[in-house]
Amino acid sequence: MNFTQGRQSILVSRTHFNSMWKNGIFSLRNILNKEPNINLNNINENVKRLEYAVRGPLVIRAGEIERELKSGTGTDRPFNSVIRANIGDCHAMGQTPLTYLRQVLACASDNALLNHDTYPSDVKNRTKELLEYCGGKSVGAYSDSAGVEIIRKHCAEYIRQRDNLDADWQNIVLTTGASEGIRSILALINTSTSDPKPSGVMIPIPQYPLYSATIAEYGMHPINYYLDEDNQWSLSVDELKKSINKARSVCIPKAIVIINPGNPTGSVLTRENIEDIVRFAINEKLLIIADEVYQHNIYDGEFFSFKKVMHEMKATIELASVFSASKGYMGECGLRGGYCELVNFDPAVKQMFLKMLSARLCSSVLGQFALDCIVKPPEQGEPSFDLYMEEKDQVLTALKYRAGLVADTFNSISGISSNKVAGAMYAFPKITIPPKAIAKAAELKQAPDFFYAMELLESTGICIVAGSGFGQLPGTYHFRTTILPQNDKLEEMLNIFKDFHEKFVAKYS
Template identity: 50%
Template sequence: MSATRMQFLSPRNARLLSRGRDALLAGGGGGGGGAGGPRVRSLTSPPLSSSSPGRALSSLSATRRGLPQEKMSENGMVSRAKVLTIDTMNPTVKKVEYAVRGPIVQRAVELERELSEGMKKPFAEVIKANIGDAHAMGQQPITFFRQVLALCSYPELLNDSTFPEDAKSRAHRILQSCGGNSMGSYSASQGIDSVRQDVARYIERRDGGVPCDPDDIYLTTGASDGIVTMLKLLVCGEGAARTGVMISIPQYPLYSAALAELGAVQINYYLNEETCWSLDISELQRALDEARQYCNPRALCIINPGNPTGQVQSRECIEDVIRFAAKERLFLMADEVYQDNVYAEGCQFHSFKKVLFEMGPEYSNTVELASFHSTSKCYMGECGFRGGYMEIINMDDEVKAQLTKLVSVRLCPPVPGQALMDLVVNPPQPGEPSYDSFIKERTATLSALAQKAKLTEQVLNTVQGISCNPVQGAMYSFPRITIPEKAIKEATDKGQQPDMFYCMKMLEETGICLVPGSGFGQKDGTYHFRMTILPPNDKLQILLNKVKEFHQRFAQQYS
């Protein structure tokens, strides 16, 4: 905060004034504030004058609704209560939580700053294993992709003989599809036509020829954007008719955050940790039947391969889920951003789209499905470009028109991300100059990930009090940890979740930043953390050993 602004009024004072104003307003019968919920808090706050008797504040104006609330502070300056306070802001935003970038990450950033300022710590480096951020962990981008992006950014390079011809032809094709041949133009709101065509052909190849219509493809700003947009369409009703959305627990917290913001009802179904985080239809049924008591369940979200749990769903399971969705009339949302990240023997990625179509027209003509993909994960790990797409199956035509209208308000997804998505779905082909190096780079990344998945599982399972399911896919382990009763008590006394207490302690002692399981949801009385497997092999080894030592120390300390 700038010095000038702080000169006369500290944020704390501003806050106090704001609280005081609300209390005055409440007393005066005005309706200046927000919704019912937050007002309760204001009503119980005493007016500022009585809570801060030492302050000589006087109201310069009437407190009737709408008139400014001006106050004279000690130094004689006029100050006004804030329009926007925690009590008068959007109450649904307050309910949003996003653990992957929550308090523990904020503390990690602080620690990094303290280290850089020379403060002494029991570690030399903070390792942020909280998020699937491949390049930040040293993974190298695919050369071909970056060559094409450079060519698209600065088309002068099309004359540079050091760039391979296939990179140039891809760049040429992308630029031809951009207004004025520039990535600086807006694209169509649904995404560049030729990119959507390439996505459709990719899906057809991936799904063994199941047809895909480019008109069903919407390019997005990362997968998150598509998921939030789809949820937004689905939300309606009030009270017991409010839209409910089924999400797995543990879940990726984008879902809970979006549902909170949209005011929809989150319906939890629990994955079965004992059977490698499998999805059981009986659990879906239980969750649905209970939810029907208090909301209108309309959608079922699946993450496959799983985040944070790393399981890969069998074809049979996907069929069962589709039958369930059809029987119970649920809109299916399949988050398939880790579709190339499958490591375990015997596991294979099956897209919901493919399985749906192979189940025959009874399902393929009726079950509504949105599936999501992204440039951020798999072998490319290009998170920063915010590229992605969604495919929409069996959506009502009128709703689709509304979707197209809705995305047009934000004009278009970032064009460099669209270009990158195009390269992911249309990489170098056999015979093209960049093919060999592309395959080599992709294979190296994916097999390194497979090794790291195995290593993570193995090392964690050597620790007493940690038990880790196989990381069949995706980019994370989500081991279960035993937290001693004494530690649970200490955490509870501090008002902290026990696994948050555990992870905070680990961060302070080792510099390792993990996300507590409570941020993703877990069965009551169980504790976990999510750790990405992305660090380079040597660093991952060190990290796992540190986790091991910490856990042993922690267990001993609280035994």
């Protein structure tokens, strides 16, 4: 095909033409082959480098398949829906929201409901109490950058009761999910461009890719430490020491990230293990970033907050602990509510942190209201108490059942082994991938477990995330699945998975 534009003549193959057309890049600029002002050669290199597997190519492909199925063009597939086991998105997998929380949001949105008989008195009272602290008594007003004062106080009271320890509401900032808190803390401790070495942040491998993505975006240095799969994904201080010593020549280690309960590992740290980590952080003068968003998701063992353990050890180093309305038994991911507690921070540094947050204005006030309903549930004797407890219990009981089911089922499949799912919402089983499949993946320039996950998706509609997206010991292969599909759906999914795995192994053996 031959286009003539002025004196410039360009030949484009039919395939290329079709692809340009399909991708919507068929503009005059492309035909003239003129470089756009903003192009891959002059955008932020850090942005190019960052990867976020939980929403990466597998998930994009899952979306395409869903659209195919919806439009009827995917009718020759042996399944009729995609099971999204790739992300901890509770409601998307059928979990129903807490009635009390949603009623408070409804009243806060439409204040006319405060005068109706529709809702119990505690719903209306809570809403009124919170609105008193909002500008113009409206969720449409900006809150302080750190959040609505009374909600910060309720968070402090929640922490106080959890740890049987004092908590200062002025050390708590309300954030857009936990993600914003983590990203802000990392921005705070990042070195400036004038520093000779980047700031180092210790992150577990496997890890939740928010950390690697943000560290890449900010030009920081990830100091990877491996979790011990053979010991329920616990942390070994020897491993921590080895990894920090190795990294010292290329970065200035500043913080250690701990995810407890673990994502993607589903592990729950013992108290002794936490003490080890705290001692290590004291010796290495590190800030501890404790990602404790799954603190309500404990199916085996006990949750110890870093704050409590540190307090009992009389540790005075800095700790930032994050919590979220997105996980636990409420699973309100879309509302974007979360908090970050700063412990032992220099007041001058805290002031800098608050100043930095002020340029973001504030997090969603309705998200803050949702968080409030979690850190301060209705109390015994209040009209909403029984239903709240029943709904909470129902979700946590189901999650516990599924945690057992997932680990047991994978362990019953030859070539797959899983640690106990003691907490959080995920299993991270190890898979044996046959050499022929590894070769095939290499041919396609894919990681072997990505190839495995893509085959699973294409042939069954089950969407998981490959272990390579979280990091793993070289030569080992894993995947992360959530335990969120409802019980019957999960049982069905595990059967299909088993069948797929056996066929996959047979095919590539």
